Amino acid sequence: MKHLVLRSALVSAVIASSGLVAVGLSANAQAAGTATGPTGSLTMSAPLTTVKFVYDFPGPDMELIPIVVGQDQGFYAAAGLKVNTLFPASTSSTSAMLATGAGNVGFITTSDMADAVAAKVPLESIANYSMTNNWTIFAKPGSKLTAADLKGKKIFSWGDTWTQTMLGFVLKHAGLSASQVTIVTASNDTPLLMDGKIDFDTSTTNYAVPAIQGADNGAKPVMFTGAQIGVPNIPIWVYAVTKAYAAAHPATAKAFLAATLKATKWAIANPAAAVNDFVKMYPNSGYSKAYSTTGWNLTIPLLKNAAGKFFVQTDAQWATLDQGMIATKQLKSAPAPSTYYTNAFIPAQ
Amino acid sequence: MNWRRVLRNVFGPIVSLAAVIGIWQAIIVWGHVASYIAPRPLVALQAITSNWSILWPLTSWTIKETVYGLVAGAVIGVVFGVIMAKVPLLARTVYPVLIMSQAIPIVALALPLVLILGFSLMPKVVIVAWIVFFPVTVNLLDGLNNVDKDLLTLARVLGASRLKTFFVIEVPGAITPLFSGLKIGATYAVTGAIIAELAASSGSSLAEYQRAQAGQLNAAGVYGTTILMTAIGISWFLLMLGAEYMATPWRRRSVARRGWRSGKQKLQ
Numbered sequence: 255m256k257h258l259v260l261r262s263a264l265v266s267a268v269i270a271s272s273g274l275v276a277v278g279l280s281a282n283a284q285a286a287g288t289a290t291g292p293t294g295s296l297t298m299s300a301p302l303t304t305v306k307f308v309y310d311f312p313g314p315d316m317e318l319i320p321i322v323v324g325q326d327q328g329f330y331a332a333a334g335l336k337v338n339t340l341f342p343a344s345t346s347s348t349s350a351m352l353a354t355g356a357g358n359v360g361f362i363t364t365s366d367m368a369d370a371v372a373a374k375v376p377l378e379s380i381a382n383y384s385m386t387n388n389w390t391i392f393a394k395p396g397s398k399l400t401a402a403d404l405k406g407k408k409i410f411s412w413g414d415t416w417t418q419t420m421l422g423f424v425l426k427h428a429g430l431s432a433s434q435v436t437i438v439t440a441s442n443d444t445p446l447l448m449d450g451k452i453d454f455d456t457s458t459t460n461y462a463v464p465a466i467q468g469a470d471n472g473a474k475p476v477m478f479t480g481a482q483i484g485v486p487n488i489p490i491w492v493y494a495v496t497k498a499y500a501a502a503h504p505a506t507a508k509a510f511l512a513a514t515l516k517a518t519k520w521a522i523a524n525p526a527a528a529v530n531d532f533v534k535m536y537p538n539s540g541y542s543k544a545y546s547t548t549g550w551n552l553t554i555p556l557l558k559n560a561a562g563k564f565f566v567q568t569d570a571q572w573a574t575l576d577q578g579m580i581a582t583k584q585l586k587s588a589p590a591p592s593t594y595y596t597n598a599f600i601p602a603q
Numbered sequence: 604m605n606w607r608r609v610l611r612n613v614f615g616p617i618v619s620l621a622a623v624i625g626i627w628q629a630i631i632v633w634g635h636v637a638s639y640i641a642p643r644p645l646v647a648l649q650a651i652t653s654n655w656s657i658l659w660p661l662t663s664w665t666i667k668e669t670v671y672g673l674v675a676g677a678v679i680g681v682v683f684g685v686i687m688a689k690v691p692l693l694a695r696t697v698y699p700v701l702i703m704s705q706a707i708p709i710v711a712l713a714l715p716l717v718l719i720l721g722f723s724l725m726p727k728v729v730i731v732a733w734i735v736f737f738p739v740t741v742n743l744l745d746g747l748n749n750v751d752k753d754l755l756t757l758a759r760v761l762g763a764s765r766l767k768t769f770f771v772i773e774v775p776g777a778i779t780p781l782f783s784g785l786k787i788g789a790t791y792a793v794t795g796a797i798i799a800e801l802a803a804s805s806g807s808s809l810a811e812y813q814r815a816q817a818g819q820l821n822a823a824g825v826y827g828t829t830i831l832m833t834a835i836g837i838s839w840f841l842l843m844l845g846a847e848y849m850a851t852p853w854r855r856r857s858v859a860r861r862g863w864r865s866g867k868q869k870l871q
Contacts, residue, residue, distance in 0.1 A: 346817040350640060366818070373639040373820035408722075413811055415818045438722060439811050440803035442714055449718050584819060 302336040303506050308348045308357030310366075310491070312341050314536040316549040317361075317383070317460070317491070319528050324517035326531040333513035335506070345414060349375055352496050358503075359510055360494045364575050364594075365415035365584070367494055371593055372585055376497045379595040381511055381565035383491035384556040389420045391483055392455040392462055394447050395473035399454070401483050404428050404435055407453035410446060413439040415584060417456055419575065420485055422582035427484020444469050458490065460556070464548035486578070488571040492595075504599065512601040515564055522554050563603050567595045642823040650827030661809040662831055668724060668796040669835060672731020676788055679732060680739025681781070687740070688747035705737050709795065713802030722805035727796055734795035735788035742784030746777025775853075782847035789839035793832055 307321055314322075321339060324330045330337045340357055342348045349370040351357040361383065362370075370377045391409075393399040399407075404424070411417045425432060438452050444465045447455040455462060459477070466475040480487060493511070500507055521528035529547045532539075541549075558564055569591035576588035624644045630636065631643050638646070651658060683701070687694035709730055716726040750773050758768040800810035809828060816824030848855075 344817065346814070346820070349820055353637065354640060369819040370639075375637075375639050375820055408805070413814050413818075415815075418815070436805055438803070438805050439808075440714070440717060441710065441801065445714060445718060446803075451718060451721065 300334050303334055305335050305337045305359055305510055306340055306357045307337050308340045308342060308351045308360040310348050310361045311345055314539045315541055316546040317553060319521050319532050319550055320514055320518040322532045322535050323521045323528050324513050326535060327520060329513040329517040333509040335509055349377060352377060358499055362494050363416045363490055364492055365419050367492055367594055368575055368579055369415055371589060377494050378497050378500055379492040379494045380507055380599045381493045382489040382567050384489050385559040386556050387485060387487045387490060388459040388556055389485060390459050390477050390479040393476040395470050395475050397476045401478040405430055408436045408438050409454045410443045410452045410456055411437050411439050418582050419578040423485050423578050424483045460549045460552035463552055464545040468545055486574045488574050507599040511599050515601055518557060525550055565600045567597055639820045639822050642826050646823045647826035647830060650823035661807055661812055665796050665809045666835060668727040669731055669792040671728040673735055673789055673792045675728060676732035676735025677739055677785060680736035681743060683740040684743030687744050709798050717803040722803055727799035730799040731792050731795040734791050738787040739784040742780040743777055746780030747773055750776035778850055786840055786843045789843045790836050792839055793836040797832060
């Protein structure tokens with residue numbers, strides 16, 4: 255018995271040592287330029303270029319799936335890139351991390367981009383992440399409230415620039431002033447909505463719907479969106495870089511978007527596997543697999559425009575955003591839309 | 604007036620404050636730090652003065668939160684400290700719970716408090732009081748437990764009642780540690796108020812204003828708000844320092860007051 259245990263321990267030690275050696279060899283090989291292709295096979299290629307990708311939130315969630323898939327399925331490695339994901343200290347730190355060189359490519363809202371340009375932070379949006387606006391006003395499941403009932407009600411806001419901009423559109427459409435509603439900011443929205451402490455929640459469908467369904471046995475919230483509440487259909491999130499980075503590393507920016515496009519398409523075609531990749535990479539994200547699955551499935555329809563294209567930005571989206579931000583006094587003036595973006599790095603589709 | 608004393612007490616803090624501002628300015632200028640990362644001190648101050656009409660109502664609201672929370676926390680802290688000092692069994696029973704209360708992240712408390720108490724002033728006051736009471740309790744308890752035993756024995760020999768002994772010997776003996784707790788609590792009170800404002804606010808708050816400035820990459824606005832928050836904390840600390848000065852005349856006076864000398868303050 256003892257002998258068997260000893261032999262078992264010895265075998266385990268040998269296997270563990272082999273594993274460590276294999277890991278070490280793998281690490282060395284990667285440093286030396288060996289990459290794992292999308293098919294999973296080892297291929298020799300040029301040394302990998304490191305791209306520091308900064309997310310818009312202090313922790314990972316399902317909107318990170320295209321990046322995770324790009325890393326896990328080898329799309330970035332096949333493009334000669336090693337993408338390291340960084341998480342900012344706060345939701346407003348991503349732009350600053352890009353500006354200081356702590357990150358290379360960032361994931362930010364278009365309103366953050368506008369604020370960055372207004373603050374003379376030399377950022378440039380290189381692609382849209384989402385192509386449509388899924389920002390929505392929610393009432394709890396079964397609520398009889400309508401979009402015409404906003405006056406005098408408590409409306410939740412995350413306090414971010416995007417929500418402020420969208421609320422400006424909503425109030426204007428409803429013919430209300432800011433003093434005619436009570437804006438509530440808090441660290442969490444769903445418990446407040448479900449407990450009746452707020453009348454309306456504001457968020458995007460891909461985050462709020464799975465959260466509310468999770469809190470109320472799958473019941474769907476009451477939703478008011480788009481033209482119904484006067485909100486323009488403009489993209490929310492973009493990939494951004496500094497102008498200096500774009501000028502110095504155009505090939506890397508192109509390669510990043512090309513690989514991200516492949517990863518995004520793969521994640522759309524294989525949603526369950528994409529969520530599995532996310533759960534595997536971030537098992538302690540704090541989100542359940544059910545939440546991430548619902549959230550990702552709600553994100554997929556947002557990623558292409560009416561022409562079926564990914565990433566492509568327009569003057570109109572930035573001009574409309576500027577109008578909203580000027581109306582809510584977040585911007586003093588509107589720069590030319592071209593100040594914000596370039597489509598030069600977007601791959602052919 | 605003792606000018607040497609005034610110089611020692613005022614000149615030192617002014618020099619250290621000037622040094623902090625000088626180092627801040629030097630880092631920004633010599634480090635070529637961009638204005639959206641960190642502003643120069645004067646620019647941060649200008650962000651306060653130029654937005655004073657917006658900032659003052661928010662600041663006065665935060666002051667109100669800290670005052671109510673500080674008073675509530677101090678009262679609760681003193682009550683706990685005295686009871687625990689007088690009932691050792693209770694102290695042994697309650698002390699672990701008090702320590703546990705401070706180990707709970709305040710952020711985790713904030714949402715349940717909002718769900719129970721709503722968006723009024725009350726949850727903010729509770730959070731500030733939660734932060735303030737602990738250093739007051741611990742310091743007062745230590746102070747009361749470490750009163751000179753010989754003095755207590757002397758009071759007993761002279762036939763002083765327990766109440767008289769408490770007020771004439773134990774309270775003065777514990778007043779310095781009590782004020783240490785109050786000074787710590789007063790400084791942290793503003794931190795509690797800001798955490799509470801971030802956790803949930805109805806309408807605007809100083810913390811929300813700062814968050815909005817951060818979102819707009821307005822570093823001057825962020826630093827300006829931080830200066831205001833710091834000023835509130837320092838103000839409460841100085842207020843406690845003043846109260847301590849008034850409450851501890853024996854530190855400045857080696858001779859007993861005239862009334863004491865004439866026998867008006869006998870032990871019995």
